[in-house]
Amino acid sequence: MAHIHLGEGTFPLWALVLWTTLGVALIGAAVYRIRKEEIKSHHIALAGIGAAASFAIFQLNIPVWGGIHMNLTGLVGILAGPLLGTLIALVVNIFSAALGHGAVGLLGANTLVNASEAVVAYYVFRTLLRLDWDPFPASTGAATLGLSAGAVLMGVIIVVSGVNGSALPRGDLTIAVAGLVGLNLGVAVVEGILTGFVVQFLVSVRPDLLGLVDDNTQEGSTEVAV
Template sequence: MAHIHLGEGSFPLWALALWTTVGVALISVVVYRIRKDSIKTHQIALAGIGAAASFAIFQLNIPVWGGIHMNLTGLVGILAGPLLGALIALVVNIFSAALGHGAVGLLGANTLVNASEAIVAYYIFKALLRMDWDSFPASTGAATLGLSAGAILMGAIIVISGVNGSALPRGDLTIAVAGLVGLNLGVAVIEGILTGFVVQFLVSVRPDLIGLVDRTTTEDSAGVTA
C-alpha cells in the first residue's frame, strides 16, 4: 500500500546505498531461511497467485499527493507467510519499476517498506488467532496494522534521506510527509477490511490455506461453531 513515488536521483547517494544495503540484507536472510526451512507446496502456489494479484492491483494508481494505491501485501503475508511475502514484495517492485512505477534506485527502500507490511501482518494475524480472535477481525486488524507499519516506515525513510532539489526545510518536509502517511493510513483501513473479507471467504471454503485446519476441526468436534 505504501510506496515511495519519487523519480531517479531523488535520494542522495548515501541514502540509496543505505537502503539498498539494508534491503539486500533482508532478502539475503529471507533466502537463507527459505533454503534452510522447507516451504510447503501450497505456499508456493499461493505465492505465485499473490504476486500476480499484488502486481495487478499495484498498477492502479490514484494520483493524490504523490500517488496512493492498494497492493495486498497484508493479504500476501497472511497467505504466503513472511518469507515468501518479502520475496513477493521484491518481485512486484522489480516489475513495477520496469514499467516506470517507482524508481529503480529506490528498489531497496520500497522493498523494505512492502516486505515490512507482509511480515508484520503475518505475525499479528497469528498472534490474534492464538488469542481466539475470529478470522475476519484478526485478518482485518493484522492487515491494517501491517500496512500502517509500512506507511510509517515509508515516511521515516523519506524524512531521514531527504529529497534532492527540494526547497522545503527538513521540518516542513516532515510535515508534508506526515500528511502523506496519514492518507496512507486511511487507505490501510480500507485495504484491511478488504483483506478481512477475502480471508473470511477462504476460511469458509479452504481453511487449510490459512493454516486453520486443526483449529476448525477441533471446534467442529467439540460442537463449537464460529
Template sequence: MHIAEGILSAPVLAGGAVAAGAGVYAGLRALDDEAIPKTALLTAAFFVAGLVHVPLGVGSVHLVLNGLLGMILGWTAFPAILVALTLQTVLLRYGGLTTLGVNTVVMAVPAVVSYYLFVPFLRRRPRPALVFAFGCAAGAAGIAFGALLASGALALSGRAFYGVAALFFAAHAPLMVVEGIITGGLLLYVWRLKPELFLEQERTP
C-alpha cells in the same frame, strides 16, 4: 506507498538496499523449490489485485494488501514483494529502480510483522467475526506501518523533507480504512475456503 526515484538521499537508499537484501536472503532461505510456483502465482495475484480501482469518496485507490500477503507468505513476502515492485517499476513505472530497496522494506517489514502477529492467532481456529476483525487490523496496520516507514525514509533524507513526509503519511489515511475493510472480508473468505494456506508450513528462515 511508492517512493519515486531521485528524492531520497544516498545513505537512505543504500540502507534500504542493504536491509531489503538481508530480508530477501532470509526469504529465499525460507522458500522451498516446490513452493516457488505457489509463491509466484500469489505474487502475480497480489500484483493484479493492486491494479483494481477501489472507489473511495469521489476518487479511487489502489490496494497494497501487504498485511494479508505477509500472513500467507511469511518471510517469503520479501522476495515476492521485491519481484512485484520490480515488475511495477518496469511495466507500470511506479516507484523506481534505486528506490526498490527502500520500497521493498516499506512494504515487506509490515508483512512479516503481520505474519508473526496474526498467524499464531489463526492457528487457534477463532470464530469468523474475530477472523474478520483481525483481517481488518492486519490490513490497516500493514498500510499504517508501511506509510510510517516511508515517511521515516523521507524524513531521514533531510530536514527539508519533514513537510513532505507528514503529507505522505496523512495521504495514506483513506487507503488504511479501505485496506482494513477489504482485508477483513478477504481474510475471512480465504480462511473459510483454504485455511491450510495459513497453517500449512512455517515460512521462516
C-alpha cells in the same frame, strides 16, 4: 499499499546505498531461511498467485498527493508467510519499476516498506488467532497494522534521506510527509477491511490455505470421504 513515488536521483547517494544494503540483507535473510526450512508446495502456489494479484492491483494508482493505491501486501503476508511475502514484495517492486512505477534506485527502500507490511500482518494475524480472535477481525486488524507500519516506515525513509533539489526545510518536509502518511493510514483501514472479507471467504472454503486445519485431520477427512 505504501510506496515511495519519487524519481531517479531524488535520494542522495548515501541514502540509496543505505536502503539498498538493508534491502539486500533482508532478501538474503529470507532466502537463507527458505532454504533452511521446508516450504510446502501450496505456499509456493499461493506466492505466485499473490505476486500476480499484488502486481495487478498495484498498478491502479490514484493520483492524490504523489499517488496512493492498494497492493494486498497484508493479504500476501497472511497467506504466504513472512519469508515468501518478503520475496513477493521484491518481485512486485522489480516489475513495477520496469514499467516506470517507482525508481529502480529505490528498489531497496520500497522492498523494505512493502516487506514490512507482509511481515507485520502475518505475525499480528497469528498472534490474534492464538488469542481466540475470529478470522475476520484478526485479518482486518493484522492487515491494517501491517499497512500502517509500512506507511510509517515510508515516511521515516523519506524524512531521513531528504529529497535532492527540494526547497523545503527538513521540518516542512516532515510535515508534508506526515500528511502523506496520514492519507495512507486511511487507505490502510479500507484495504484491511477488504483483506478481512477475503480471509473470511477462504476460511469458509479452504481453511487449510490459512493453516487453520491440521494436516492429519484433513487427510483423515479425505480418506473418509473416499
